Amino acid sequence: MPPAPPVAPTTVARPASTVRVLSRLLTWARPAVPRVVLGGCTALGASLLALAMPQVLRVLINGPLLTDGSRRGVVLGALVVLVVGVVEAVLVWCRRALILTPGTGVEREMRTSLFRHLLDLPVAFHDRWSGGQLLSRAMSDLGTIRRWMVFGLVMLVVSATTVVVGTGLMLATAWQLGLVYLVGAVPMVWLSFRFRTGYKDVARRARDQAGDLATTVEESVHGIRVLKAFGRGDDALDDFVRQADELRETEIDKARTLSRVSFALGALPEAVLAVALAVGVTLAARGELSVGALVAFFATAAVVNGPVERLGMLLAMTLDARAATDRYLQVMDTVSTVSDPPVPRPLPPPGPRGARLELDGVRFGHPGRGAAAVGATDGPDVLAGVDLVVEPGETVALVGLTGSGKTTLLQLVPRLYDVTAGAVRVDGVDVRDLTRADLRRAVAIAFEDPILFSASVRENVLLGVDGDTDGDAADDLLAQALDVAQAGFVHDLPQGVDTVIGEEGLSLSGGQRQRVALARAIAVRPRVLLLDDPLSALDVTTEAAVTARLRRVLTGTTTLVVAHRPSTVALADRVAVLEDGRITGVGTHSDLLAHHPHYRFVLTAMQVEDHRLDDALHGTKVPR
Numbered sequence: 112m113p114p115a116p117p118v119a120p121t122t123v124a125r126p127a128s129t130v131r132v133l134s135r136l137l138t139w140a141r142p143a144v145p146r147v148v149l150g151g152c153t154a155l156g157a158s159l160l161a162l163a164m165p166q167v168l169r170v171l172i173n174g175p176l177l178t179d180g181s182r183r184g185v186v187l188g189a190l191v192v193l194v195v196g197v198v199e200a201v202l203v204w205c206r207r208a209l210i211l212t213p214g215t216g217v218e219r220e221m222r223t224s225l226f227r228h229l230l231d232l233p234v235a236f237h238d239r240w241s242g243g244q245l246l247s248r249a250m251s252d253l254g255t256i257r258r259w260m261v262f263g264l265v266m267l268v269v270s271a272t273t274v275v276v277g278t279g280l281m282l283a284t285a286w287q288l289g290l291v292y293l294v295g296a297v298p299m300v301w302l303s304f305r306f307r308t309g310y311k312d313v314a315r316r317a318r319d320q321a322g323d324l325a326t327t328v329e330e331s332v333h334g335i336r337v338l339k340a341f342g343r344g345d346d347a348l349d350d351f352v353r354q355a356d357e358l359r360e361t362e363i364d365k366a367r368t369l370s371r372v373s374f375a376l377g378a379l380p381e382a383v384l385a386v387a388l389a390v391g392v393t394l395a396a397r398g399e400l401s402v403g404a405l406v407a408f409f410a411t412a413a414v415v416n417g418p419v420e421r422l423g424m425l426l427a428m429t430l431d432a433r434a435a436t437d438r439y440l441q442v443m444d445t446v447s448t449v450s451d452p453p454v455p456r457p458l459p460p461p462g463p464r465g466a467r468l469e470l471d472g473v474r475f476g477h478p479g480r481g482a483a484a485v486g487a488t489d490g491p492d493v494l495a496g497v498d499l500v501v502e503p504g505e506t507v508a509l510v511g512l513t514g515s516g517k518t519t520l521l522q523l524v525p526r527l528y529d530v531t532a533g534a535v536r537v538d539g540v541d542v543r544d545l546t547r548a549d550l551r552r553a554v555a556i557a558f559e560d561p562i563l564f565s566a567s568v569r570e571n572v573l574l575g576v577d578g579d580t581d582g583d584a585a586d587d588l589l590a591q592a593l594d595v596a597q598a599g600f601v602h603d604l605p606q607g608v609d610t611v612i613g614e615e616g617l618s619l620s621g622g623q624r625q626r627v628a629l630a631r632a633i634a635v636r637p638r639v640l641l642l643d644d645p646l647s648a649l650d651v652t653t654e655a656a657v658t659a660r661l662r663r664v665l666t667g668t669t670t671l672v673v674a675h676r677p678s679t680v681a682l683a684d685r686v687a688v689l690e691d692g693r694i695t696g697v698g699t700h701s702d703l704l705a706h707h708p709h710y711r712f713v714l715t716a717m718q719v720e721d722h723r724l725d726d727a728l729h730g731t732k733v734p735r
């Protein structure tokens with residue numbers, strides 16, 4: 112069963128007012144403003160023309176119709192109505208044509224900015240944010256913002272203006288009836304205000320729950336093999352249904368809140384008009400109001416009532432857009448703590464034997480899940496003062512018990528995380544003083560769990576190689592990297608190195624994926640190669656062959672390798688023991704074996720694990 116998705120952490124204090132939040136969309140929407148404003152003007156023009164119609168009616172009724180019965184006047188009036196109607200239709204079409212394209216442009220721009228920012232944010236951010244929450248921000252939240260921008264915003268402005276102008280016209284046409292309408296508007300304004308407060312929170316809750324649901328789908332699909340293998344499909348379904356029910360409840364809550372206000376905004380104007388009708392007819396009967404004015408008042412009220420009834424729906428769209436914008440800005444406002452220095456330092460020219468790697472008093476603790484800020488280090492120190500030097504061209508194996516921090520230490524070198532104290536230096540330069548591009552050209556890492564992309568073997572292996580490397584040089588790098596990583600099997604794939612190896616390389620075996628991932632690190636020809644037990648899925652013979660080739664070919668590379676097996680340790684020049692967050696011993700395998708009790712303990716644990724795997728493979732009972 113997939114773990115419950117974490118609640119997305121809040122990373123910045125968010126502005127409270129809806130106008131302020133939505134106005135920040137201008138950062139991306141600025142190029143679209145002229146067309147949106149023009150579209151809004153045409154929509155407003157159409158709406159004002161609709162309001163003009165009753166005035167034409169009034170003139171017609173009070174003039175040619177009721178007084179002299181002139182046919183010419185009636186025909187003229189009818190022509191005016193026709194022209195006004197046609198112009199109104201043209202204006203509505205213009206609004207749609209003007210606003211459609213810029214809306215999609217803004218959505219695209221915002222989506223690209225979000226993706227760029229996600230790529231820039233440090234691993235610590237991605238540790239704490241679930242994929243579904245980010246996916247729902249990139250897709251449905253941005254869709255909501257686009258719809259609001261091209262329809263909700265424009266129609267809200269147009270409707271509000273129509274209501275104000277229309278009420279003014281009603282007052283001018285028949286002030287007594289206008290006053291009745293104004294009195295009726297007071298509860299409508301109050302209701303709208305109450306609606307705003309209630310709907311805002313529920314709109315945000317629905318979006319967060321939709322993000323959690325997306326996370327559950329993503330995790331379940333990702334872990335489908337585990338769910339099936341352990342027969343936990345029903346549990347996963349139960350979990351999904353529970354979350355889907357929660358979301359449904361929230362959506363119903365939203366719909367109820369909206370329908371209450373929509374009902375009130377639909378019924379109240381009608382009730383007010385009923386009162387106005389009674390008053391109006393009485394006044395007309397007494398001769399205090401002309402029939403033309405009475406008809407014009409009600410025709411205007413009919414035009415105004417449409418926007419009033421729509422106000423609830425438009426307010427709901429606005430509050431949905433606010434919730435979506437809040438969620439979008441929550442990510443965009445997160446400042447990347449791992450960034451390039453203002454004045455970067457260059458690396459000295461590479462030496463013939465690789466770089467000197469130095470860890471000096473390095474401390475680091477993973478920020479706890481749900482921490483308030485990416486840079487927060489409220490977790491305990493995993494590394495509590497690591498001192499280690501790997502000389503140029505040297506291969507050092509890093510050993511320690513499970514969870515001692517070996518992977519964490521490796522990840523500090525290419526700045527996947529930044530140290531909280533101390534420094535990591537490559538050829539004497541603090542990695543934080545280098546641009547990330549320079550650093551990642553100098554340092555390459557191969558992980559134990561190799562992530563391959565849905566692309567050809569060639570693209571996967573050359574991922575870290577400079578894009579402007581010419582074709583032949585890239586082919587050489589590819590061939591050599593595949594050779595060193597003993598990944599010759601790729602030539603037997605249907606299209607050789609051009610075979611697309613499927614989503615995350617799932618069509619390859621674990622050992623094959625590891626070798627392609629290792630080739631990817633080697634192809635960079637880095638000064639420092641970091642291997643996080645990247646050969647764990649290989650048999651001992653292939654591992655020995657790979658390591659021997661590595662040592663022969665990568666003479667200009669300094670290697671730090673996390674070792675989980677005695678066979679990996681044996682291939683290193685020196686071994687460093689990580690214990691309680693510190694390096695407590697560095698030396699050759701035999702030195703440490705003789706003098707370092709913790710090393711002996713770790714090695715014994717490795718051997719037991721190795722035998723257990725071996726026995727398991729050969730069907731022998733494993734003593735515990």
Ligand SMILES: Nc1ncnc2c1ncn2[C@@H]1O[C@H](COP(=O)(O)OP(=O)(O)OP(=O)(O)O)[C@@H](O)[C@H]1O
Nearest residue numbers: 238477478493511512513514515516517518519520
């Ligand atoms: N992303 C993370 N967020 C929070 N804690 C983490 C994270 N990654 C690792 N840890 C914690 O840091 C500690 C060190 O983990 P690390 O993976 O570095 O150990 P390791 O020595 O490589 O373990 P192993 O030998 O099992 O691979 C562990 O207690 C682990 O739970």
